[in-house]
Amino acid sequence: MDEGASKDIGDSEGEAPAVLLDAETRLHGDDHRAELRLWLRLLTLTNLIESEIRSRLRGAFDVTLPRFDLMAQLEKAPEGLTLGDLSRRMMVSAGNVTGLVERLVQDGLVERRPAPGDRRSALVTLTPEGRAGFEAMAHAHGDWVGDLFAGLSDADIEQLMALLARAKASARAASEAARNAPSIHKEPSNG
Amino acid sequence: MDEGASKDIGDSEGEAPAVLLDAETRLHGDDHRAELRLWLRLLTLTNLIESEIRSRLRGAFDVTLPRFDLMAQLEKAPEGLTLGDLSRRMMVSAGNVTGLVERLVQDGLVERRPAPGDRRSALVTLTPEGRAGFEAMAHAHGDWVGDLFAGLSDADIEQLMALLARAKASARAASEAARNAPSIHKEPSNG
DNA sequence: GCGAATTATTTTAAGCTTAAAATATCTGCG
DNA sequence: CGCAGATATTTTAAGCTTAAAATAATTCGC
Numbered sequence: 001m002d003e004g005a006s007k008d009i010g011d012s013e014g015e016a017p018a019v020l021l022d023a024e025t026r027l028h029g030d031d032h033r034a035e036l037r038l039w040l041r042l043l044t045l046t047n048l049i050e051s052e053i054r055s056r057l058r059g060a061f062d063v064t065l066p067r068f069d070l071m072a073q074l075e076k077a078p079e080g081l082t083l084g085d086l087s088r089r090m091m092v093s094a095g096n097v098t099g100l101v102e103r104l105v106q107d108g109l110v111e112r113r114p115a116p117g118d119r120r121s122a123l124v125t126l127t128p129e130g131r132a133g134f135e136a137m138a139h140a141h142g143d144w145v146g147d148l149f150a151g152l153s154d155a156d157i158e159q160l161m162a163l164l165a166r167a168k169a170s171a172r173a174a175s176e177a178a179r180n181a182p183s184i185h186k187e188p189s190n191g
Numbered sequence: 192m193d194e195g196a197s198k199d200i201g202d203s204e205g206e207a208p209a210v211l212l213d214a215e216t217r218l219h220g221d222d223h224r225a226e227l228r229l230w231l232r233l234l235t236l237t238n239l240i241e242s243e244i245r246s247r248l249r250g251a252f253d254v255t256l257p258r259f260d261l262m263a264q265l266e267k268a269p270e271g272l273t274l275g276d277l278s279r280r281m282m283v284s285a286g287n288v289t290g291l292v293e294r295l296v297q298d299g300l301v302e303r304r305p306a307p308g309d310r311r312s313a314l315v316t317l318t319p320e321g322r323a324g325f326e327a328m329a330h331a332h333g334d335w336v337g338d339l340f341a342g343l344s345d346a347d348i349e350q351l352m353a354l355l356a357r358a359k360a361s362a363r364a365a366s367e368a369a370r371n372a373p374s375i376h377k378e379p380s381n382g
Numbered sequence: 383g384c385g386a387a388t389t390a391t392t393t394t395a396a397g398c399t400t401a402a403a404a405t406a407t408c409t410g411c412g
Numbered sequence: 413c414g415c416a417g418a419t420a421t422t423t424t425a426a427g428c429t430t431a432a433a434a435t436a437a438t439t440c441g442c
Contacts, residue, residue: 151361170342
């Protein structure tokens with residue numbers, strides 16, 4: 001397995017990604033330059049950290065991020081979770097979970113057994129080996145994340161948390177608005 | 192070997208992902224709770240926006256994000272780019288670019304031709320169709336990103352830009368430190 | 383000019399991911 | 413009861429992604 005850093009989309013970082021906007025767009029009205037730069041920076045940072053964590057998980061424990069994520073969910077639910085629970089909590093498709101669980105079962109890290117009372121469902125739990133492995137990984141993972149953000153002060157973190165919360169609310173609102181009114185070509189002012 | 196987009200890892204969001212830290216970790220010293228929450232929030236936000244953009248690109252233009260990204264790089268370099276250039280600029284592996292270009296050529300959106308002067312290389316450029324398609328996509332993409340961040344004020348954006356820059360510097364420093372001194376089990380103080 | 387090292391690209395093997403279709407089971411309603 | 417619709421999971425087809433090995437061509441040093 002493995003991983004990688006990923007995606008960029010725009011410019012490396014310093015200047016305005018003017019290329020993403022042709023002259024006509026600007027005439028249209030909004031130009032979204034600041035938002036595009038923000039998105040680019042957010043994406044770059046997240047990809048940087050994510051690929052660092054992926055690569056460390058692979059190097060130190062020979063495990064992928066999705067597997068780590070799945071095990072983290074199980075760790076929080078000692079009584080076990082169904083595939084559907086996992087799918088919802090991990091925010092990935094059901095088919096994805098099927099394959100992930102299959103591979104983790106093969107590795108002896110999780111166990112699958114019929115759910116009592118519903119023959120459609122299966123309950124997934126960590127094996128003792130899986131639990132022990134996860135604990136070591138979670139410990140290292142915490143240290144790594146601590147390291148990666150070591151250059152931020154407590155105040156920086158606090159401010160970031162607040163701003164990211166606001167950004168998330170904004171993005172969620174926009175997503176839902178689009179979901180409830182599709183096909184409107186998303187022109188804020190003159191559509 | 193593997194990889195994909197990734198997702199959550201911790202809690203849905205509100206509370207401390209205490210599960211990622213067992214008692215022993217806390218005794219060890221640092222506990223990194225704040226950093227873990229920050230990382231979780233950053234990841235959640237980025238995934239939310241990224242999947243929204245992916246889904247809109249697919250719905251409106253039947254194109255994937257990696258293809259859009261590749262075309263964006265070509266748009267900025269009208270004289271064309273080699274596969275190696277693309278790999279570096281997109282921050283993905285060379286093999287990845289080979290396949291992406293292959294598929295885009297099949298769709299008639301980009302063109303591949305031997306690079307003059309180096310028989311190992313190929314120059315990739317947008318076809319007229321690819322260029323026209325990209326312009327429409329970039330326009331919509333700009334609007335979407337503008338929408339998604341519409342709830343942030345100019346001041347919010349400015350602050351976020353500054354804090355994210357600081358976070359990026361921190362993460363980069365930590366990555367490079369690790370790269371130059373591997374195998375030290377990453378214990379900040381007592382390794 | 384020859385061979386070693388470097389660079390550009392492709393191939394291979396494996397895993398992640400999704401949407402959509404197919405299965406299987408369950409629940410509610412007459 | 414019996415069936416219709418909902419729910420849980422698997423399967424399928426396609427694409428993305430990487431690391432590592434394999435090819436091919438270039439460059440450098442002598």
